[in-house]
Amino acid sequence: MAGIVILFDFDRTIINDDSDRWVVVEMGLTHLFNQLRPTLPWNSLMDRMMEELHSQGITVEGIAECLKRVPLHPQIIAAIKSAHALGCDLRIISDANQFFIEAILKHHGLLGCFSEIDTNPTFVDGKGRLRISPYHDLASSPHGCNLCPPNMCKGLVIERTRTSISENGKKIMIYLGDGGGDFCPSLKLEKADHVMPRKNFPLWERIRNNPMLIKAGVHEWSDGEELERILLQLIDSMSIEDNFKTFTSTVS
Ligand SMILES: Cc1ncc(C[n+]2csc(CCOP(=O)(O)O)c2C)c(N)n1
Numbered sequence: 001m002a003g004i005v006i007l008f009d010f011d012r013t014i015i016n017d018d019s020d021r022w023v024v025v026e027m028g029l030t031h032l033f034n035q036l037r038p039t040l041p042w043n044s045l046m047d048r049m050m051e052e053l054h055s056q057g058i059t060v061e062g063i064a065e066c067l068k069r070v071p072l073h074p075q076i077i078a079a080i081k082s083a084h085a086l087g088c089d090l091r092i093i094s095d096a097n098q099f100f101i102e103a104i105l106k107h108h109g110l111l112g113c114f115s116e117i118d119t120n121p122t123f124v125d126g127k128g129r130l131r132i133s134p135y136h137d138l139a140s141s142p143h144g145c146n147l148c149p150p151n152m153c154k155g156l157v158i159e160r161t162r163t164s165i166s167e168n169g170k171k172i173m174i175y176l177g178d179g180g181g182d183f184c185p186s187l188k189l190e191k192a193d194h195v196m197p198r199k200n201f202p203l204w205e206r207i208r209n210n211p212m213l214i215k216a217g218v219h220e221w222s223d224g225e226e227l228e229r230i231l232l233q234l235i236d237s238m239s240i241e242d243n244f245k246t247f248t249s250t251v252s
């Protein structure tokens with residue numbers, strides 16, 4: 001299905017955990033994290049946590065090993081592989097970070113299924129320390145959206161994605177997410193698009209309280225089984241519609 005673009009949030013959508021939290025807890029940094037939380041913006045705080053791990057002699061490979069232990073629901077793996085095999089364009093828009101996301105996806109053989117990952121960028125410096133920066137430069141280009149955290153407006157990412165993908169014809173978007181940061185991009189979806197909010201999570205609550213603001217079709221899901229079933233049904237119904245259009249345009 002060349003015309004379908006599927007945009008996944010990462011934490012509590014693709015994985016059932018929060019990747020930042022996972023590393024902080026597993027690496028025994030909870031106390032330091034809580035102590036510094038009121039003093040630093042989120043990305044700086046995570047960058048500081050990586051400095052702490054580096055000073056303890058923990059390498060980036062050690063951090064990757066920790067991330068490999070994050071469980072991934074088998075039906076979510078299946079859903080991603082099926083959607084990719086059906087020719088959909090899969091992307092991630094996440095307020096986690098590039099290194100954590102790539103380490104987890106690589107471990108499960110899923111990284112190649114995604115054409116793009118928009119998230120907070122990372123690099124390994126000359127000393128072998130993992131550095132994490134905000135997606136939007138807070139000082140030089142504030143995004144000005146009051147729905148989103150300062151480091152990332154996912155709505156802006158959706159708008160950019162829409163512009164770049166529409167060059168080769170009309171595309172339909174399916175957006176899957178759970179968090180408050182997924183509300184702004186949901187507002188940017190159009191009538192032909194679909195949003196899949198995770199039931200009883202903040203995005204679902206916000207949509208339920210403001211249904212008139214959402215133009216896209218809304219389809220809730222709770223767990224990996226439901227995500228797979230609903231997503232594949234949506235893709236299936238769109239390909240039937242697409243075949244019908246091709247059929248009617250050929251016979252008319
Ligand atoms: C004020 C403030 N509080 C917390 C955060 C961090 N944060 C928010 S949601 C989330 C999960 C990200 O993954 P996903 O988008 O994949 O669900 C994270 C790490 C922030 N940037 N600003």
Ligand SMILES: [Mg+2]
Nearest residue numbers: 009011012179
């Ligand atoms: Mg999330």
